Amino acid sequence: MADSVKYHLERMLPELEDLEERGIFSRAEVKSIIKRRTDFEYAIHRRISKKSDYLRYIEYEMNLEKLRKKRKMRLRLDKKPRGKNKSEPNITLSDHSILRRIHQLYHKLLKKFSGDVHLWIQYLEWARQSGSSKLLGKSFARVIQYHPTKPVFWIMAAAWEYEENSNISSARVLLQRGLRLNPESQKLWLEYFKLELLWLIKIRERRRLLFGEGGKPKKSTAVPEPKPNDADKVDVDLDDEDDDDNRDGDEAPTGVSVPSLSEESGLENPLENDPVISKSLTSEPESVLEKSLSPMQKALLELAIPRAIYRNAVKAIASNLPFRLEFLELYRQAGDDTQIGQDEIYQSLATDFGDDPVAISAICERYLTGLTTSDPGFPAALKMAIDEYKEYLTDTSSPVLCTRYLRFLSSCLARTDEENLRAYISKLLRKTFVLAHDLEVAEPTAYIMWSDFVEDKSEKEAALTFGIDRHPTSIELHLAYIKQTMHKGAEFTYSHFQAAVKAAAKQDKHTIWIPFIDWVVSESNLPAKDVERTFNQSATVSELGYSEYETPLLVQYIDWAHKVGGIAKCREVCERLRSLRTRQPEFYERWIQIETELCSQCSSQTSKNKQIKQIRKVYEILIEADTKRHDSWLSCIEFEMEVSGDMTQVTHLHWRALKEVDNQDAFSKGYEALKQRV
Template sequence: MADTVQFYLEQMVPELEDLEKKNLFSKIEIKAIVKKRTNFEYALKRRITKKVDFLRYIEYEMNLEALRKKRKSRLETKPSKQSVSDYAGNRRIFFIFERALRKFKGDIALWLQYIEFAKANSANKTLGKIFADAIQLHPRKAPLWIMAASWEFEENANIVAARVLMQRGLRLNPAEEQLWHEYFKLEQVYIEKIKARRKILGIDQKSQALRELESTDEDGEEMIKLPTVTAGEAEDMDEDGEEARAVKQMEESVAEKMREGINPILNGLLSQIVYDNAIKAIPNDLEFRTKFIDIYNDFSDTEAGIQHVYNTIHDDFANNEDARAYLVARHLNAKNEENGHTTIKINDPKFVQAIRECVQEFDVCVQDIPTTKMWELYSDFLTKWRGAVTETNLKKYFTKLLIKTFKTVEKNELISENLYLTWIDLLRSQNDAPQALSIAVHACEVFSKCVDLWLARIELVNATEEATESVESEEQLFQLALNKNGESFKLWSTYVDWIEQKWKDDALSKEAVDELMTNACRKATTLLPSLVESTAERNRIKDYVLGSYVMISAKISGIKKARETYKKLINGSFPTLAFYKACLQLEEEHNMSQSSSQQSQHLYEMALRLNVDKEDTYLAYINYLNSHKLFTKAAAVYAKAQQDVQNKESFEHKYQQYKNNEPAAERSVLGNQNNNESDTEMITTSE
């Protein structure tokens, strides 16, 4: 090991001598560099080499090279001949990367870092080798194929090599969506570059048409007069007439083939072939196909290609609701040269016609696919644009269409919970609360397990003048909803919030609140355990209701009433550990007397009876006692814990961590600071 390190250090001698000769680094700095490199080299020769050692070495060399370049540019007044120190730094970084990748061949992130460094230093020959090695080791990694093809096309201007790389990658990874999209984009970029070049040369179709327009004149006044041809010149021309005509025909043929309107390559034939092959490899993915349209929209003159994608979606996804809805939305798409693909603006005259076309096509869709999902997509479309438009007639138009849609779906027995909710929201936005309540009542009968419908119905009770019920009716609705949906945390939390809000609005007395919360706790305790199995959601409901009762009691009547409440619940409701934690938090907030400490200790003792998370509960109890300077009691609890917990070794380990927590944290911070200083130290001087 020492011999290898010494060999590497000896290779640095010419470079270091050159740096000193050019006055870029002093002797002291060079000694510091040698010492630092020696430490890094020995670190790389450990029995178990770590990736971080290579990365730190690379980072150090990069910083050192940046410093060398900065000093050189400052000291040299005119360009000088390159010497060994000018390229030795980058060569060493490449060498370290190679050594690292020999150890960590499977690390893709390290390969990508190596590639980026080679690109930054314009090491084209090295890049070719890097890509070849990386792809050979990781042929299933699409980003490597894409980066290699991108480098060939953008840096080497070699479209053939880029295509070969993408095709090889796709042969090995035919189901890799990213590869197909990037290959498709590559062909589009290539076509775009050809068009831009033709435009600069003035041989594109638009430029030729413009020249023809400028060279013609209806009156013939600006026509260029050709010189007259003598008889001798005509005779000479006749001698070579056949050859001249042949050349002319050939030129016209080539020009005709290269016209943009006729040339299949410029019309996107290759891109279309890529797309067709892609959908053969991945046939049933709608989102995969729509991505090709997004790519098309970034380029010019792609209308034919976009239409081809639309046609394939229509043919292959004729019975797919999402696909049909996507095709409908295409009528609202617009494309311009400045912003690319956009949606037609509401104030655009084309908007109304586009909406009509969408509605007509949706009418066909719901006939072809008479499913609930298709009607929901239609409803979502109308709802979205109804909320977007501001013009009165348009809003009425969307409203009528929505009402007609809801009635049709209900008549055909295809209505869903979401459609009912949208219908209710529409009626509420029109201030038609009675009709909305009528729909909500019927919806709750059809979908009694939908919590959102019950909540909408409850909200509509107070908003409806025809409703004679008041607080009691809302309470009855809540009870009815809870009987149907006892497992819904959203419904329980809304009910508890409603009780508290009614008390704040003076609509409920303290006694009424206490009675309602007592009944809620009883139902949460008796209803949930009667179910087949206990789940985290059901325990969450029980914890929330019981904890809320305690908190509301504290808000209404103070800490004494809250203590009475949680003692009552402990005796009759079988609370969980989360409930005890909430009570302890409440006691901590009202820690004003010795009685509070006694209550907290009682809560800890009760929590330990649950036989759940005993190790953490004991540690929290000991921490509480020590924080209140009850050291004797803390020692007794610790002794009891040693006998009570099952995994004594684990508890002891956690207890020692607890005891040494703050000092250990301080030592850890100091240790990190020392490590950072040693890692970031590069040379004795700084710029």
């Protein structure tokens, strides 16, 4: 191991000498770098190296590279020296040596932990940010061979090919191969679809610049792709001995070249039989920039490829409505020129999801896509959407569709300022609310929307009353009604809370009890006996007893008892509740907290000693509730250390706890931490 470490450290000498000669680091700083790197090298070369050793080493090198860049900029070392050809970059060994070392460390780490997907993503993202194009192509090919069934790597590789290398052909091949192995990956289908849309938008824009509206070219050649110009990014490659993929010394291509995978054998490409997709792979991408286009090339510019991808995607992943709606959203983001593709999706929704309220809503609201309320065509489009909604509602009478229709109208009303249009929508909304109620297709949400829509208080209350009559177990309707009728007084509100509790299903009890308890605690006009009766009722078995919501409500109970009746009332409530059955630790801990706060307010030692005795009593109750719970013992010991100061009690408790607790290691660590802190 020592020889290997010495070898790697010796290879760093030219780089460190360069850094010192250029004044980026001082001699003392170089010595510090050597010391840190030596420690890291020994850590990663031991018999069983850890992932964390590599990551700490990588983090150190990344921070060192940031510091080097800052100092180089401050010293203006990026400027060309006088007499040097200005076209040549002012780059020396140290400008790329740290980046190369980070790559080497990542490669060694990924050889040991090749199955760590997150680690691969971390490396690929860093390599892309650092501009390491030569290594990225090989790294993408390598990770895909390790993880061919992980769509994320096919997508990252294709995105890099298209965005950085402007290679649409390679990006297409990568995504199609990814789909052959992962035909049910929604992400892959959507990314392939998005890629073709982006390419189409770019081609259309370039044709507009080349030929204009009159068809005369504005330039004799195609518009070149802009390339990033980042002076801080230095492309690096690994030495032969550090890169198993380039042992022969040949210059590595910058693209992603994935060899044939064993997983691909025998698999059918879901796209290979589609003539449009096949044509896109065989034709040159630049051919669509010619002035005269063949019928096939014209079809490519008219969404032929995205439409073919959608058709194949819905064959591979059928009966998935959200998946299809994502294609629709991508079309909308691409602009108005995608209407033919959107119409195809709407047609497929009507065919395959004709009874689904979500699909029907998308179909009906398509007329308003891309329109604002100020557009002249908005009223006509709104009328068409409303007519189609009505037609569907006549055929299906679906409560869910009715709610979506009401929500659509409410949304249109909220964003409309024109007076006549607002009056039209308001009239239609009022009529629809009444009709939905009469036909018994209004959901609880519809009644709440009805109440929010009308302005008169009596109409609001009437709408919610209608809803409760139709849906007596709806908690949201009861809560809305209670909120609306708060002005009628505490007695009325209390009685309706009680009615709501009785109407609620067992599994929904907590959704009414929690606001009920919050209200009775805050309501000053409610008699204390009613508040106490409410707390006791909430903790019964038929309500919230033995549920996860019981203890928080009981903690509120003792807080309320302490507030209205002092410590005597608090103790009376706590003793009574704990006598019924063993409570959760949080209950006793809150009781102890109240007693401890009282102890800190004692004015005499006599009263303090009496209070300490009371706190010890409650701690014993807490410990007896679960003697194996080490947190209870530690809390009691902490009290004896900090408040009573009785070390005899501390020793005794420690001795008892060691015989009882399950997790003695956790208890011992906690005990040592207490001794250090107190």
